[in-house]
Amino acid sequence: MTETTAAAELREPPRPRExxxxxxxxxxxxxxxxxxxxxLVLALGTGAIILVAxxxxxxxxxxxxxxxxxxxxxxxxxxxxxAPLLLIAVGLIVVFRAGIWNLGIDGQFLLAAAVISxxxxxxxxxxxxxxxxxxxxxxxxxxxxxxxxxxxxxKARYELNEIITTLMMTFIGINLAQxxxxxxxxxxxxxxxQTRAFDFTALLPSIPGTESTSRRWPGVHVGxxxxxxxxxxxxxxxxxxSLGLRLQVLGASMRSARHMGLDVPRLIIVAFxxxxxxxxxxxxxxxxxxxxxxxxxxxxxFGLWVVPLVFLARLHAIGVIPYVVLLSLAxxxxxxxxxxxxxxxxxxxxxxxxxxxxxxxxxWIARRTAGGSYLPGASYRRHRAEGAG
Amino acid sequence: MTTVLAATGVFSEQALTALVAGxxxxxxxxxxxxxxxxxxxxxxVLNIGLEGMMLMGAYVGFVAAYHGSSEWLGFGAGLLxxxxxxxxxxxxxxxxxxxxxxxxxxxxxxxxxxTALIFEAEFAESRPTLGATDxxxxxxxxxxxxxxxxGESNGSIFTQPLxxxxxxxxxxxVAWILRRTHMGLNVRAAxxxxxxxxxxxxxxxxxxxxxxxxxxxxxxxxxAFLAIVGAGLFQDTIVGGRGxxxxxxxxxxxxxxxxxxxxxxxxxxSLSIADWAQVAQINIxxxxxxxxxxLLVLFVLVVFGRRAYLxxxxxxxxxxxxx
Numbered sequence: 023m024t025e026t027t028a029a030a031e032l033r034e035p036p037r038p039r040e041x042x043x044x045x046x047x048x049x050x051x052x053x054x055x056x057x058x059x060x061x062l063v064l065a066l067g068t069g070a071i072i073l074v075a076x077x078x079x080x081x082x083x084x085x086x087x088x089x090x091x092x093x094x095x096x097x098x099x100x101x102x103x104x105a106p107l108l109l110i111a112v113g114l115i116v117v118f119r120a121g122i123w124n125l126g127i128d129g130q131f132l133l134a135a136a137v138i139s140x141x142x143x144x145x146x147x148x149x150x151x152x153x154x155x156x157x158x159x160x161x162x163x164x165x166x167x168x169x170x171x172x173x174x175x176x177k178a179r180y181e182l183n184e185i186i187t188t189l190m191m192t193f194i195g196i197n198l199a200q201x202x203x204x205x206x207x208x209x210x211x212x213x214x215x216q217t218r219a220f221d222f223t224a225l226l227p228s229i230p231g232t233e234s235t236s237r238r239w240p241g242v243h244v245g246x247x248x249x250x251x252x253x254x255x256x257x258x259x260x261x262x263x264s265l266g267l268r269l270q271v272l273g274a275s276m277r278s279a280r281h282m283g284l285d286v287p288r289l290i291i292v293a294f295x296x297x298x299x300x301x302x303x304x305x306x307x308x309x310x311x312x313x314x315x316x317x318x319x320x321x322x323x324f325g326l327w328v329v330p331l332v333f334l335a336r337l338h339a340i341g342v343i344p345y346v347v348l349l350s351l352a353x354x355x356x357x358x359x360x361x362x363x364x365x366x367x368x369x370x371x372x373x374x375x376x377x378x379x380x381x382x383x384x385x386w387i388a389r390r391t392a393g394g395s396y397l398p399g400a401s402y403r404r405h406r407a408e409g410a411g
Numbered sequence: 412m413t414t415v416l417a418a419t420g421v422f423s424e425q426a427l428t429a430l431v432a433g434x435x436x437x438x439x440x441x442x443x444x445x446x447x448x449x450x451x452x453x454x455x456v457l458n459i460g461l462e463g464m465m466l467m468g469a470y471v472g473f474v475a476a477y478h479g480s481s482e483w484l485g486f487g488a489g490l491l492x493x494x495x496x497x498x499x500x501x502x503x504x505x506x507x508x509x510x511x512x513x514x515x516x517x518x519x520x521x522x523x524x525x526t527a528l529i530f531e532a533e534f535a536e537s538r539p540t541l542g543a544t545d546x547x548x549x550x551x552x553x554x555x556x557x558x559x560x561x562g563e564s565n566g567s568i569f570t571q572p573l574x575x576x577x578x579x580x581x582x583x584x585v586a587w588i589l590r591r592t593h594m595g596l597n598v599r600a601a602x603x604x605x606x607x608x609x610x611x612x613x614x615x616x617x618x619x620x621x622x623x624x625x626x627x628x629x630x631x632x633x634x635a636f637l638a639i640v641g642a643g644l645f646q647d648t649i650v651g652g653r654g655x656x657x658x659x660x661x662x663x664x665x666x667x668x669x670x671x672x673x674x675x676x677x678x679x680x681s682l683s684i685a686d687w688a689q690v691a692q693i694n695i696x697x698x699x700x701x702x703x704x705x706l707l708v709l710f711v712l713v714v715f716g717r718r719a720y721l722x723x724x725x726x727x728x729x730x731x732x733x734x
Contacts, residue, residue, distance in 0.1 A: 076532050123512065172709065182712065183721055185457070185512075186662045189655050190705045197698040204696070329516055366531040368647060372524025378517035379499070382509045 056388045058334050065376035078363045086362045091355025098242050102312055103350035105245040106304035110328045111342045112256045113300030119260055119337050120293035121273035126188030127301050127325030129195020134165040134302035136199035139309045139316040140207025143218040151224055159306045166302020167295045169195055174294035178287035203318040215318035226311040245307030252300060257339035269293055330378040428567045430687045436641055438679025439575050440633040444657035445671040446582055447629030453666045454622035455602035457726040459515025460500055462654025463522030464627045465634035468493040470526040472635025473645040482544050485639045486574055486632060493631015494624050496522060505619045508728030527647035541643040544572045572640055586668040598622055602722030605729040615729045663708055678704045
């Protein structure tokens with residue numbers, strides 16, 4: 023396994039490992055069901071069993087999730103939750119496809135959020151609203167990207183494991199965000215450690231048609247459109263451009279990428295910066311579209327939530343949209359359902375974790391029947407082995 | 412005059428003793444978890460589920476200590492709970508060769524959800540707490556100033572719960588086993604060259620399984636320590652990212668257990684300094700103090716470390732017959 027001479031490389035039997043996966047014996051539909059639907063079904067089923075075990079009616083619970091996440095104006099909250107989650111997912115897809123683990127999402131997210139909520143409310147008086155919002159989006163993206171530079175450089179230049187460095191950067195980022203919120207960005211009119219709230223009119227405008235006073239719809243902010251656009255951009259980037267191809271080659275095998283003469287360090291840095299940029303945008307949609315200010319102890323920890331979805335969607339930037347919508351619905355509706363059933367909202371976390379476990383399991387079955395794997399693990403494993411060789 | 416008083420207050424024996432005691436109290440759970448993670452990493456399994464295992468250990472340990480009114484019952488139960496959760500990792504990652512990072516994240520999320528759920532269901536109203544843990548004062552040494560800690564509420568270096576001394580002894584033992592014994596060689600081979608270990612007739616699966624179980628057990632024990640000795644209560648945020656910190660510590664220790672202990676204590680010290688500074692009314696942000704260890708480590712990595720050593724086959728599932 024650690025033998026990585028060129029001869030051994032040649033002897034390696036060709037295995038179908040491309041990202042789209044081979045469908046040798048299983049039809050496309052069966053494969054899709056096994057890898058992308060079955061884990062969800064199994065997780066919901068197990069969740070139902072757990073609910074019964076603790077004496078909660080599972081049918082009522084799942085009904086509440088639906089009504090709390092969709093009915094009345096709740097669908098608007100769910101759609102607004104889609105924006106940050108989708109942007110994070112898109113950012114993860116870029117790095118995962120390049121075979122890199124960016125586990126520092128929460129630090130990038132919170133730091134970007136802290137910076138724009140801190141400076142944004144000071145800009146708003148001096149700049150026209152549209153320019154202010156655009157500027158804040160760019161700044162948030164830049165902060166998110168900047169927070170990946172250290173892990174990116176360390177990996178590109180010294181092949182330092184990015185799991186350690188991104189995890190460390192996330193701790194530093196979270197604490198730094200708190201320092202910023204409590205210190206320079208503190209709202210002087212309150213003792214609560216939080217930034218000054220944006221003027222309501224200075225927040226992201228609603229998508230036309232989603233606002234309705236008669237139906238009590240507050241409106242869905244345009245951040246959702248930004249997120250959907252980002253998903254299409256990343257899909258185009260990864261599947262239709264040479265940069266996307268180069269990133270995928272890097273993800274498939276770092277050694278091949280080197281042999282092809284690709285500038286591997288530069289690709290690593292580009293992948294990291296892109297992912298940080300999208301995570302920063304995610305923070306902007308949440309702050310400028312929903313929150314309007316940031317409290318020091320606010321940490322939605324979206325990072326780990328999104329990882330399973332990205333895999334379920336097989337790292338497909340557009341394919342991930344329905345999963346993100348489902349998760350948003352589950353997280354908004356889950357809070358309501360949990361409250362109704364007298365449970366903790368953490369129950370949703372349990373469902374997400376179970377989905378991921380079952381996904382790993384069905385992936386194992388699918389690999390035996392259909393072959394192929396879309397997990398970055400496959401490429402990760404190889405480039406670790408190569409790095410050691 | 413007041414400044415003099417303040418100065419003697421902050422640097423008084425009592426305050427310094429509290430500082431040392433706080434460092435140990437915060438460092439010991441990290442030490443246990445990092446020690447386990449280190450062995451697991453050395454055997455080639457990157458255990459990202461450490462956070463979940465600590466949380467499960469904290470919950471089960473707390474409940475056992477509460478109902479059994481014995482801290483040892485709690486520690487034992489926490490240990491078993493952590494090992495139980497790591498069975499999932501053994502099955503998924505060692506047996507079936509599934510992706511270790513995906514499985515680890517899944518375990519962490521599931522445990523976060525599960526412990527919060529059961530705790531709320533069981534203790535929603537009562538929110539019980541545990542009493543103080545018995546401490547062992549080492550004769551003679553415990554009379555020393557600052558380091559002794561006899562009669563202090565949190566003790567000091569030479570007045571600690573027995574489990575702390577056992578943990579330190581375990582760290583030395585693990586260091587010795589990894590370096591000097593056949594078993595240690597097997598563990599290291601499972602991480603560096605699993606093919607060679609298999610060829611030598613030793614089961615890679617068994618070696619890695621035991622290593623993962625050991626990591627889970629120690630993470631569970633660390634969690635139980637947090638809940639029983641550290642906080643005296645359970646809440647769903649009790650572990651608060653310490654599992655991930657332990658993973659980083661284990662990687663930075665470069666598979667030398669005693670470095671993991673030093674790292675854990677250093678980290679504990681920075682947490683303790685934050686409290687101490689608050690008491691001393693020194694105007695320093697606690698967030699900044701929490702950041703310090705990581706900043707320090709990053710600085711060291713950038714300037715000196717460059718290539719952190721990791722086992723060659725880390726996070727690689729072993730499949731017999733594939734080269």
